[in-house]
Amino acid sequence: MAILSLQNVSKSFGALKVTDDVRFELAEGEALGIIGPNGAGKSTLFNLIAGNLRPDEGVITLSGRDVTGESPMQRCASGVGRSFQIPQPFGHLSVYENLLVAARFGGGVSGHDAPALCMDILRRTGLAESAAKPAGSLSLLSRKRLELARAMATRPRVILLDEIAGGLTDGECVELVATIRGIHGEGIAIIWIEHVLHALTSVVERLMVLNFGKMLMIGAPDEVMASPEVKEIYLGIEV
């Protein structure tokens, strides 16, 4: 059974249809990339999946259960973890404390289990040596790692990554991709919106292209990127 399914999901802001009849299924443990021009509706789609927005039409299910009416907190408890484009940790709290907050309040982890879980996530996301540092003092790469770690601390079954590689140097990007690959290798499903294409296509098994809220194409990254329509619309290359 699919871990996540969107059936005929649409959303408008006034007269602007920002999500137009989107339908796809995400398999257990699958990594799906989403690309598209600015304003194509990528972040809106994440807001619909995470429960920050309600669709005007359509149904969203998690492991077959209809979650369309659930709040962001309920979706988080149901297994949807999320990283944001602009990291906003609690800057005065330590990295470890940030994870504790996510685990306790986002993931509903007990006070007894949370410390071990957070220590494990610090290790898996390459943050172990920064555990005691104030989150506000971290480098951009470490802030991105913390964004990932906070999402992991909610014990997600599917994790939404929103342009997490943006702003990193090539070397930092390689490091972050290795961490994301590791998490994917543990069987956590991923949906990743990203403009840094080489990072994205080195992880995902399928790629979706959004344009004016519609799914233009979904398939193997090579096939999608080779499509003349995708090259013209997304890369601006006339073919």
Ligand SMILES: Nc1ncnc2c1ncn2[C@@H]1O[C@H](COP(=O)(O)OP(=O)(O)OP(=O)(O)O)[C@@H](O)[C@H]1O
């Ligand atoms: N709350 C809102 N109210 C009105 N219009 C909105 C709202 N949120 C998004 N939009 C509009 O919906 C369209 C899609 O926005 P969205 O942020 O989902 O695109 P995107 O593909 O994520 O873009 P980017 O790559 O620039 O982040 C844009 O035209 C945007 O201005």
